[in-house]
Amino acid sequence: MSARYHSKLRIPEAPFRPRENPDYSFLHLPSPEDVAKPDCMADADTIRQLAFSMVRVLDDDQNAKGAWDPQLPVSELLEGLRIMTLTRLYDDRLFRMQRQGKLSFYVKCTGEEAIAVAQAMALRSGDMLFPTYRQQGLLLARGRELVDMMCNCISNSRDNQKGRQLPSLYSWKEGNFFSVSGNLATQFSQAVGWAMASAYKGEDHIASAWVGEGSSAEADVYHALLFASAYQAPVLLNLVNNQWAISTPQTVACGGTTFAVRGLGFNLPSIRVDGNDLLAVYAVTRWAAERARLGGGPTFIELFTYRAEGHSTSDDPDAYRPKDEWHSWPLGDPVARLKTHLIQRQQWSDEKQEELEYTLTEELTEAWGEAESYGSLQDGPHWPLSSMFDDVFKEMPAHLRRQRHQMEM
Numbered sequence: 447m448s449a450r451y452h453s454k455l456r457i458p459e460a461p462f463r464p465r466e467n468p469d470y471s472f473l474h475l476p477s478p479e480d481v482a483k484p485d486c487m488a489d490a491d492t493i494r495q496l497a498f499s500m501v502r503v504l505d506d507d508q509n510a511k512g513a514w515d516p517q518l519p520v521s522e523l524l525e526g527l528r529i530m531t532l533t534r535l536y537d538d539r540l541f542r543m544q545r546q547g548k549l550s551f552y553v554k555c556t557g558e559e560a561i562a563v564a565q566a567m568a569l570r571s572g573d574m575l576f577p578t579y580r581q582q583g584l585l586l587a588r589g590r591e592l593v594d595m596m597c598n599c600i601s602n603s604r605d606n607q608k609g610r611q612l613p614s615l616y617s618w619k620e621g622n623f624f625s626v627s628g629n630l631a632t633q634f635s636q637a638v639g640w641a642m643a644s645a646y647k648g649e650d651h652i653a654s655a656w657v658g659e660g661s662s663a664e665a666d667v668y669h670a671l672l673f674a675s676a677y678q679a680p681v682l683l684n685l686v687n688n689q690w691a692i693s694t695p696q697t698v699a700c701g702g703t704t705f706a707v708r709g710l711g712f713n714l715p716s717i718r719v720d721g722n723d724l725l726a727v728y729a730v731t732r733w734a735a736e737r738a739r740l741g742g743g744p745t746f747i748e749l750f751t752y753r754a755e756g757h758s759t760s761d762d763p764d765a766y767r768p769k770d771e772w773h774s775w776p777l778g779d780p781v782a783r784l785k786t787h788l789i790q791r792q793q794w795s796d797e798k799q800e801e802l803e804y805t806l807t808e809e810l811t812e813a814w815g816e817a818e819s820y821g822s823l824q825d826g827p828h829w830p831l832s833s834m835f836d837d838v839f840k841e842m843p844a845h846l847r848r849q850r851h852q853m854e855m
Protein backbone atom coordinates (compact mmCIF):
# COMPACT_ATOMS: atom_id res chain seq x y z
CA MET A 447 0.00 0.00 0.00
CA SER A 448 1.43 3.36 -0.95
CA ALA A 449 1.23 6.17 1.57
CA ARG A 450 1.74 8.82 -1.10
CA TYR A 451 -1.58 8.52 -2.92
CA HIS A 452 -4.84 9.78 -1.41
CA SER A 453 -7.90 9.97 -3.59
CA LYS A 454 -10.23 12.70 -2.52
CA LEU A 455 -14.00 13.02 -2.77
CA ARG A 456 -15.53 16.41 -3.30
CA ILE A 457 -18.92 16.80 -1.65
CA PRO A 458 -20.80 19.45 -3.64
CA GLU A 459 -22.11 22.17 -1.34
CA ALA A 460 -24.37 25.19 -1.52
CA PRO A 461 -22.48 28.51 -1.46
CA PHE A 462 -24.51 29.68 1.54
CA ARG A 463 -26.64 28.05 4.21
CA PRO A 464 -29.26 29.44 6.65
CA ARG A 465 -28.01 32.30 8.83
CA GLU A 466 -25.02 32.97 6.56
CA ASN A 467 -24.66 36.22 4.64
CA PRO A 468 -24.92 35.48 0.93
CA ASP A 469 -22.33 37.26 -1.18
CA TYR A 470 -22.39 36.36 -4.87
CA SER A 471 -19.55 38.67 -5.87
CA PHE A 472 -17.61 35.54 -6.92
CA LEU A 473 -19.87 35.19 -9.99
CA HIS A 474 -18.28 36.46 -13.16
CA LEU A 475 -20.89 38.66 -14.84
CA PRO A 476 -19.59 40.28 -18.03
CA SER A 477 -20.97 43.64 -19.06
CA PRO A 478 -23.34 43.55 -22.07
CA GLU A 479 -20.74 45.18 -24.33
CA ASP A 480 -18.20 42.44 -23.64
CA VAL A 481 -20.16 39.68 -25.37
CA ALA A 482 -20.07 39.58 -29.17
CA LYS A 483 -23.08 38.48 -31.19
CA PRO A 484 -22.14 36.02 -33.93
CA ASP A 485 -24.12 35.35 -37.08
CA CYS A 486 -26.92 32.93 -36.25
CA MET A 487 -25.47 30.38 -38.68
CA ALA A 488 -21.98 30.53 -37.17
CA ASP A 489 -20.17 27.24 -36.78
CA ALA A 490 -20.73 25.87 -33.25
CA ASP A 491 -17.00 25.47 -32.76
CA THR A 492 -16.29 29.16 -33.43
CA ILE A 493 -18.68 30.41 -30.73
CA ARG A 494 -17.68 28.15 -27.84
CA GLN A 495 -16.96 31.16 -25.65
CA LEU A 496 -20.71 31.87 -25.37
CA ALA A 497 -21.06 28.75 -23.22
CA PHE A 498 -18.63 30.12 -20.61
CA SER A 499 -19.63 33.77 -20.72
CA MET A 500 -23.11 35.28 -20.33
CA VAL A 501 -25.24 37.20 -22.80
CA ARG A 502 -26.64 40.31 -21.16
CA VAL A 503 -28.44 43.36 -22.57
CA LEU A 504 -29.59 45.31 -19.51
CA ASP A 505 -26.55 46.51 -17.58
CA ASP A 506 -26.39 47.03 -13.82
CA ASP A 507 -28.24 50.35 -14.24
CA GLN A 508 -30.87 48.73 -16.52
CA ASN A 509 -29.76 50.50 -19.69
CA ALA A 510 -29.84 48.38 -22.87
CA LYS A 511 -26.33 47.94 -24.27
CA GLY A 512 -24.25 45.81 -26.57
CA ALA A 513 -24.61 43.80 -29.75
CA TRP A 514 -27.36 41.53 -28.39
CA ASP A 515 -29.85 44.39 -27.81
CA PRO A 516 -32.87 43.19 -29.82
CA GLN A 517 -34.09 46.80 -30.24
CA LEU A 518 -37.67 45.80 -29.49
CA PRO A 519 -40.33 48.45 -30.00
CA VAL A 520 -41.56 50.00 -26.74
CA SER A 521 -45.02 48.50 -27.28
CA GLU A 522 -43.51 45.00 -27.13
CA LEU A 523 -41.48 45.81 -24.04
CA LEU A 524 -44.61 47.08 -22.33
CA GLU A 525 -46.45 43.91 -23.31
CA GLY A 526 -43.56 41.86 -21.89
CA LEU A 527 -43.80 43.81 -18.63
CA ARG A 528 -47.57 43.31 -18.53
CA ILE A 529 -47.34 39.54 -18.94
CA MET A 530 -44.49 39.19 -16.44
CA THR A 531 -46.50 41.22 -13.92
CA LEU A 532 -49.59 39.09 -14.61
CA THR A 533 -47.54 35.92 -14.14
CA ARG A 534 -46.29 37.12 -10.75
CA LEU A 535 -49.76 38.18 -9.56
CA TYR A 536 -51.32 34.97 -10.88
CA ASP A 537 -48.77 32.95 -8.90
CA ASP A 538 -49.39 35.00 -5.75
CA ARG A 539 -53.14 34.48 -6.07
CA LEU A 540 -52.93 30.75 -6.61
CA PHE A 541 -50.41 30.35 -3.80
CA ARG A 542 -52.84 32.11 -1.45
CA MET A 543 -55.69 29.92 -2.66
CA GLN A 544 -53.60 26.84 -1.85
CA ARG A 545 -52.93 28.16 1.65
CA GLN A 546 -56.70 28.61 2.08
CA GLY A 547 -57.27 24.96 1.13
CA LYS A 548 -58.78 25.76 -2.26
CA LEU A 549 -56.03 24.01 -4.24
CA SER A 550 -54.11 20.90 -3.28
CA PHE A 551 -50.71 22.10 -4.52
CA TYR A 552 -49.06 24.91 -6.45
CA VAL A 553 -45.72 25.83 -8.07
CA LYS A 554 -44.66 29.48 -8.44
CA CYS A 555 -42.09 30.80 -10.90
CA THR A 556 -41.31 34.00 -8.98
CA GLY A 557 -38.03 35.54 -10.13
CA GLU A 558 -38.01 33.49 -13.34
CA GLU A 559 -40.83 35.24 -15.22
CA ALA A 560 -38.58 36.73 -17.92
CA ILE A 561 -37.70 33.29 -19.24
CA ALA A 562 -41.10 31.99 -20.29
CA VAL A 563 -42.44 35.41 -21.26
CA ALA A 564 -39.48 36.47 -23.43
CA GLN A 565 -39.21 33.06 -25.04
CA ALA A 566 -42.92 32.96 -25.89
CA MET A 567 -42.55 36.43 -27.42
CA ALA A 568 -39.56 35.34 -29.49
CA LEU A 569 -41.19 32.17 -30.84
CA ARG A 570 -44.10 31.80 -33.28
CA SER A 571 -47.53 30.51 -32.30
CA GLY A 572 -47.04 27.40 -34.48
CA ASP A 573 -43.87 26.43 -32.62
CA MET A 574 -44.39 23.58 -30.17
CA LEU A 575 -43.58 24.13 -26.49
CA PHE A 576 -42.42 21.32 -24.18
CA PRO A 577 -42.32 23.06 -20.79
CA THR A 578 -41.74 22.19 -17.15
CA TYR A 579 -44.14 23.13 -14.35
CA ARG A 580 -42.36 26.52 -14.00
CA GLN A 581 -43.26 28.00 -17.41
CA GLN A 582 -46.81 29.21 -16.75
CA GLY A 583 -45.68 32.47 -18.37
CA LEU A 584 -45.75 30.67 -21.74
CA LEU A 585 -49.48 30.08 -21.34
CA LEU A 586 -50.15 33.64 -20.26
CA ALA A 587 -48.08 35.02 -23.14
CA ARG A 588 -49.93 32.81 -25.62
CA GLY A 589 -53.27 34.05 -24.34
CA ARG A 590 -54.59 31.06 -22.38
CA GLU A 591 -57.72 32.13 -20.48
CA LEU A 592 -57.04 32.68 -16.76
CA VAL A 593 -60.25 30.80 -15.95
CA ASP A 594 -59.04 27.72 -17.83
CA MET A 595 -55.69 27.76 -16.05
CA MET A 596 -57.40 28.10 -12.68
CA CYS A 597 -59.90 25.30 -13.43
CA ASN A 598 -56.93 23.12 -14.31
CA CYS A 599 -55.48 23.80 -10.85
CA ILE A 600 -58.78 23.34 -9.01
CA SER A 601 -59.45 20.08 -10.93
CA ASN A 602 -63.12 20.97 -11.36
CA SER A 603 -65.64 20.23 -14.10
CA ARG A 604 -63.98 22.66 -16.55
CA ASP A 605 -60.50 21.20 -16.05
CA ASN A 606 -59.37 20.14 -19.52
CA GLN A 607 -57.32 17.34 -17.92
CA LYS A 608 -60.37 15.99 -16.11
CA GLY A 609 -58.78 16.11 -12.67
CA ARG A 610 -56.03 13.66 -13.57
CA GLN A 611 -53.06 15.97 -13.17
CA LEU A 612 -51.32 17.68 -10.30
CA PRO A 613 -52.17 21.42 -10.24
CA SER A 614 -49.49 23.38 -12.20
CA LEU A 615 -48.98 20.53 -14.68
CA TYR A 616 -50.93 22.24 -17.44
CA SER A 617 -51.76 21.07 -20.93
CA TRP A 618 -53.12 23.15 -23.82
CA LYS A 619 -53.32 21.41 -27.14
CA GLU A 620 -54.79 24.38 -29.04
CA GLY A 621 -51.92 26.57 -27.83
CA ASN A 622 -49.23 24.05 -28.87
CA PHE A 623 -48.32 23.62 -25.21
CA PHE A 624 -47.40 19.99 -24.53
CA SER A 625 -48.69 18.41 -21.29
CA VAL A 626 -46.26 19.03 -18.45
CA SER A 627 -44.96 15.73 -17.14
CA GLY A 628 -44.42 14.95 -13.46
CA ASN A 629 -41.62 12.62 -14.55
CA LEU A 630 -38.84 15.12 -14.94
CA ALA A 631 -36.86 15.61 -18.16
CA THR A 632 -39.01 13.44 -20.42
CA GLN A 633 -39.96 16.52 -22.44
CA PHE A 634 -36.43 17.00 -23.85
CA SER A 635 -36.54 13.83 -25.95
CA GLN A 636 -40.15 14.45 -26.91
CA ALA A 637 -39.28 17.92 -28.19
CA VAL A 638 -36.39 16.59 -30.26
CA GLY A 639 -38.62 13.90 -31.76
CA TRP A 640 -41.29 16.47 -32.58
CA ALA A 641 -38.71 18.76 -34.18
CA MET A 642 -37.27 15.89 -36.23
CA ALA A 643 -40.77 15.12 -37.54
CA SER A 644 -41.37 18.77 -38.36
CA ALA A 645 -38.12 18.96 -40.37
CA TYR A 646 -38.84 15.61 -42.03
CA LYS A 647 -42.20 16.96 -43.20
CA GLY A 648 -40.50 20.13 -44.47
CA GLU A 649 -42.39 22.44 -42.10
CA ASP A 650 -40.94 25.60 -40.64
CA HIS A 651 -42.29 25.03 -37.12
CA ILE A 652 -39.66 24.46 -34.49
CA ALA A 653 -39.81 22.99 -30.98
CA SER A 654 -38.64 24.45 -27.71
CA ALA A 655 -38.11 22.45 -24.52
CA TRP A 656 -37.24 23.44 -20.97
CA VAL A 657 -35.60 21.49 -18.17
CA GLY A 658 -34.42 22.44 -14.67
CA GLU A 659 -30.72 22.23 -13.86
CA GLY A 660 -31.42 19.54 -11.26
CA SER A 661 -33.39 17.43 -13.75
CA SER A 662 -30.55 17.82 -16.23
CA ALA A 663 -28.84 15.06 -14.25
CA GLU A 664 -31.34 12.66 -15.88
CA ALA A 665 -30.05 10.58 -18.77
CA ASP A 666 -33.08 11.61 -20.88
CA VAL A 667 -31.43 14.99 -21.40
CA TYR A 668 -28.34 13.43 -23.00
CA HIS A 669 -30.33 11.10 -25.24
CA ALA A 670 -32.09 14.22 -26.43
CA LEU A 671 -28.85 16.16 -27.00
CA LEU A 672 -27.39 13.30 -29.00
CA PHE A 673 -30.43 12.90 -31.24
CA ALA A 674 -30.73 16.68 -31.66
CA SER A 675 -27.09 16.87 -32.68
CA ALA A 676 -26.97 13.80 -34.91
CA TYR A 677 -30.12 14.74 -36.83
CA GLN A 678 -29.69 18.53 -36.52
CA ALA A 679 -33.29 18.85 -35.32
CA PRO A 680 -34.81 22.35 -35.30
CA VAL A 681 -35.16 22.60 -31.54
CA LEU A 682 -34.24 24.95 -28.70
CA LEU A 683 -33.04 23.05 -25.65
CA ASN A 684 -33.36 25.36 -22.65
CA LEU A 685 -31.82 24.51 -19.31
CA VAL A 686 -33.16 26.75 -16.56
CA ASN A 687 -30.50 27.05 -13.88
CA ASN A 688 -32.40 28.57 -10.96
CA GLN A 689 -29.69 27.41 -8.48
CA TRP A 690 -31.91 24.93 -6.58
CA ALA A 691 -33.58 21.59 -7.23
CA ILE A 692 -35.88 21.61 -4.20
CA SER A 693 -33.18 21.56 -1.44
CA THR A 694 -30.33 20.36 -3.68
CA PRO A 695 -27.94 23.13 -4.78
CA GLN A 696 -26.98 23.41 -8.44
CA THR A 697 -23.42 22.32 -7.60
CA VAL A 698 -24.64 18.71 -7.32
CA ALA A 699 -25.82 18.54 -10.94
CA CYS A 700 -23.16 20.83 -12.40
CA GLY A 701 -19.60 19.62 -11.93
CA GLY A 702 -17.91 22.92 -11.29
CA THR A 703 -18.37 24.73 -14.61
CA THR A 704 -21.35 26.19 -16.47
CA PHE A 705 -24.26 24.01 -17.53
CA ALA A 706 -24.05 25.48 -21.02
CA VAL A 707 -20.75 23.73 -21.72
CA ARG A 708 -22.59 20.40 -21.80
CA GLY A 709 -23.86 21.26 -25.27
CA LEU A 710 -20.29 21.62 -26.59
CA GLY A 711 -19.64 17.91 -26.20
CA PHE A 712 -22.46 17.34 -28.67
CA ASN A 713 -21.13 20.01 -31.03
CA LEU A 714 -24.17 22.20 -30.37
CA PRO A 715 -24.04 25.98 -30.28
CA SER A 716 -24.33 26.58 -26.55
CA ILE A 717 -25.18 29.92 -25.01
CA ARG A 718 -25.44 31.08 -21.40
CA VAL A 719 -27.76 34.02 -20.85
CA ASP A 720 -28.89 36.26 -18.00
CA GLY A 721 -32.32 34.71 -17.37
CA ASN A 722 -33.52 37.76 -15.42
CA ASP A 723 -33.16 40.08 -18.40
CA LEU A 724 -36.16 39.91 -20.74
CA LEU A 725 -34.20 41.58 -23.54
CA ALA A 726 -31.29 39.17 -23.37
CA VAL A 727 -33.52 36.09 -23.20
CA TYR A 728 -35.54 37.39 -26.14
CA ALA A 729 -32.41 38.07 -28.20
CA VAL A 730 -30.85 34.66 -27.61
CA THR A 731 -34.13 32.87 -28.29
CA ARG A 732 -34.62 34.78 -31.56
CA TRP A 733 -31.06 33.96 -32.59
CA ALA A 734 -31.58 30.25 -31.91
CA ALA A 735 -35.05 30.17 -33.52
CA GLU A 736 -33.72 31.87 -36.64
CA ARG A 737 -30.87 29.36 -36.81
CA ALA A 738 -33.28 26.42 -36.45
CA ARG A 739 -35.63 27.79 -39.13
CA LEU A 740 -32.73 28.36 -41.53
CA GLY A 741 -31.69 24.72 -41.20
CA GLY A 742 -28.87 25.36 -38.72
CA GLY A 743 -30.24 22.82 -36.22
CA PRO A 744 -30.49 22.90 -32.43
CA THR A 745 -29.16 25.33 -29.83
CA PHE A 746 -28.51 24.57 -26.18
CA ILE A 747 -29.28 27.50 -23.87
CA GLU A 748 -28.53 27.88 -20.16
CA LEU A 749 -30.81 30.47 -18.57
CA PHE A 750 -29.08 31.71 -15.44
CA THR A 751 -31.58 32.73 -12.79
CA TYR A 752 -32.66 32.25 -9.18
CA ARG A 753 -35.75 30.54 -7.76
CA ALA A 754 -37.00 33.30 -5.49
CA GLU A 755 -39.51 31.28 -3.51
CA GLY A 756 -40.02 27.73 -2.32
CA HIS A 757 -39.89 24.86 -4.80
CA SER A 758 -43.64 24.42 -4.36
CA THR A 759 -46.30 24.86 -1.70
CA SER A 760 -44.83 21.72 -0.04
CA ASP A 761 -41.38 23.26 0.51
CA ASP A 762 -39.78 25.50 3.15
CA PRO A 763 -36.59 27.00 1.65
CA ASP A 764 -35.58 28.64 4.94
CA ALA A 765 -34.51 25.17 6.07
CA TYR A 766 -31.67 24.96 3.56
CA ARG A 767 -30.68 28.45 2.35
CA PRO A 768 -30.42 31.93 3.87
CA LYS A 769 -33.73 33.67 4.36
CA ASP A 770 -34.38 36.21 1.58
CA GLU A 771 -31.25 35.14 -0.30
CA TRP A 772 -33.01 36.29 -3.45
CA HIS A 773 -32.42 39.91 -2.43
CA SER A 774 -28.68 39.25 -2.68
CA TRP A 775 -28.96 37.75 -6.15
CA PRO A 776 -26.76 39.97 -8.33
CA LEU A 777 -29.00 39.67 -11.40
CA GLY A 778 -31.97 41.13 -9.54
CA ASP A 779 -35.69 40.84 -10.16
CA PRO A 780 -36.70 40.56 -13.84
CA VAL A 781 -39.94 42.51 -13.40
CA ALA A 782 -38.29 45.37 -11.51
CA ARG A 783 -35.44 45.50 -14.03
CA LEU A 784 -37.66 45.89 -17.08
CA LYS A 785 -39.85 48.38 -15.22
CA THR A 786 -36.79 50.49 -14.32
CA HIS A 787 -35.53 50.28 -17.90
CA LEU A 788 -38.82 51.60 -19.24
CA ILE A 789 -39.06 54.33 -16.60
CA GLN A 790 -35.56 55.52 -17.52
CA ARG A 791 -36.67 55.74 -21.14
CA GLN A 792 -39.66 57.78 -19.95
CA GLN A 793 -42.04 55.17 -21.29
CA TRP A 794 -43.45 54.06 -17.93
CA SER A 795 -43.79 55.18 -14.30
CA ASP A 796 -44.32 53.73 -10.81
CA GLU A 797 -47.88 55.06 -10.90
CA LYS A 798 -48.60 53.26 -14.17
CA GLN A 799 -47.16 50.05 -12.75
CA GLU A 800 -49.41 50.38 -9.68
CA GLU A 801 -52.40 50.97 -11.95
CA LEU A 802 -51.48 47.93 -14.03
CA GLU A 803 -51.18 45.76 -10.92
CA TYR A 804 -54.55 47.00 -9.70
CA THR A 805 -56.25 46.18 -13.02
CA LEU A 806 -54.62 42.75 -13.25
CA THR A 807 -55.59 41.98 -9.64
CA GLU A 808 -59.21 42.79 -10.48
CA GLU A 809 -59.03 40.51 -13.52
CA LEU A 810 -57.65 37.71 -11.36
CA THR A 811 -60.38 38.15 -8.75
CA GLU A 812 -63.05 38.00 -11.41
CA ALA A 813 -61.46 34.98 -13.10
CA TRP A 814 -61.17 33.10 -9.77
CA GLY A 815 -64.86 33.70 -9.06
CA GLU A 816 -65.76 32.38 -12.49
CA ALA A 817 -63.41 29.39 -12.15
CA GLU A 818 -65.03 28.35 -8.85
CA SER A 819 -68.45 28.55 -10.51
CA TYR A 820 -67.33 25.37 -12.35
CA GLY A 821 -66.66 23.63 -9.05
CA SER A 822 -64.47 23.96 -5.98
CA LEU A 823 -61.87 21.52 -4.68
CA GLN A 824 -63.97 20.78 -1.58
CA ASP A 825 -67.45 20.50 -3.06
CA GLY A 826 -66.99 19.80 -6.75
CA PRO A 827 -68.44 19.03 -9.18
CA HIS A 828 -65.39 17.01 -10.24
CA TRP A 829 -65.04 14.59 -13.10
CA PRO A 830 -66.66 11.23 -12.26
CA LEU A 831 -64.16 8.61 -11.09
CA SER A 832 -65.13 6.31 -13.92
CA SER A 833 -63.83 8.88 -16.42
CA MET A 834 -60.30 7.75 -15.52
CA PHE A 835 -60.76 4.94 -18.03
CA ASP A 836 -61.43 7.36 -20.90
CA ASP A 837 -58.85 8.75 -23.35
CA VAL A 838 -56.29 6.02 -22.76
CA PHE A 839 -57.03 3.62 -25.59
CA LYS A 840 -58.82 4.49 -28.82
CA GLU A 841 -60.96 1.42 -28.23
CA MET A 842 -61.24 0.42 -24.60
CA PRO A 843 -59.93 -3.11 -24.02
CA ALA A 844 -62.28 -5.65 -22.44
CA HIS A 845 -60.48 -5.76 -19.09
CA LEU A 846 -60.87 -1.99 -18.64
CA ARG A 847 -64.51 -2.15 -19.65
CA ARG A 848 -64.95 -4.79 -16.94
CA GLN A 849 -63.17 -2.67 -14.33
CA ARG A 850 -65.25 0.37 -15.16
CA HIS A 851 -68.40 -1.67 -14.91
CA GLN A 852 -67.32 -2.99 -11.47
CA MET A 853 -66.65 0.58 -10.33
CA GLU A 854 -70.07 1.76 -11.42
CA MET A 855 -71.87 -1.09 -9.63
Ligand SMILES: Cc1ncc(C[n+]2csc(CCOP(=O)(O)OP(=O)(O)O)c2C)c(N)n1
Pocket residue numbers: 578580628629630631657658659660661662688690691692753757
Ligand atom coordinates in the same frame (compact mmCIF):
# COMPACT_ATOMS: atom_id res chain seq x y z
C1 LIG B 1 -37.75 11.51 -12.74
C2 LIG B 1 -38.05 12.30 -11.48
N1 LIG B 1 -37.17 12.34 -10.46
C3 LIG B 1 -37.45 13.04 -9.34
C4 LIG B 1 -38.64 13.71 -9.22
C5 LIG B 1 -38.95 14.50 -7.93
N2 LIG B 1 -38.75 15.94 -8.14
C6 LIG B 1 -39.76 16.75 -8.48
S1 LIG B 1 -39.29 18.33 -8.72
C7 LIG B 1 -37.67 17.97 -8.38
C8 LIG B 1 -36.61 19.04 -8.45
C9 LIG B 1 -36.35 19.52 -9.83
O1 LIG B 1 -35.45 20.59 -9.80
P1 LIG B 1 -34.96 21.33 -11.11
O2 LIG B 1 -34.87 20.36 -12.24
O3 LIG B 1 -33.75 22.09 -10.80
O4 LIG B 1 -36.17 22.30 -11.49
P2 LIG B 1 -36.86 23.43 -10.61
O5 LIG B 1 -37.91 22.75 -9.76
O6 LIG B 1 -35.81 24.10 -9.80
O7 LIG B 1 -37.49 24.36 -11.58
C10 LIG B 1 -37.54 16.62 -8.06
C11 LIG B 1 -36.27 15.96 -7.71
C12 LIG B 1 -39.55 13.65 -10.31
N3 LIG B 1 -40.71 14.30 -10.28
N4 LIG B 1 -39.24 12.95 -11.43
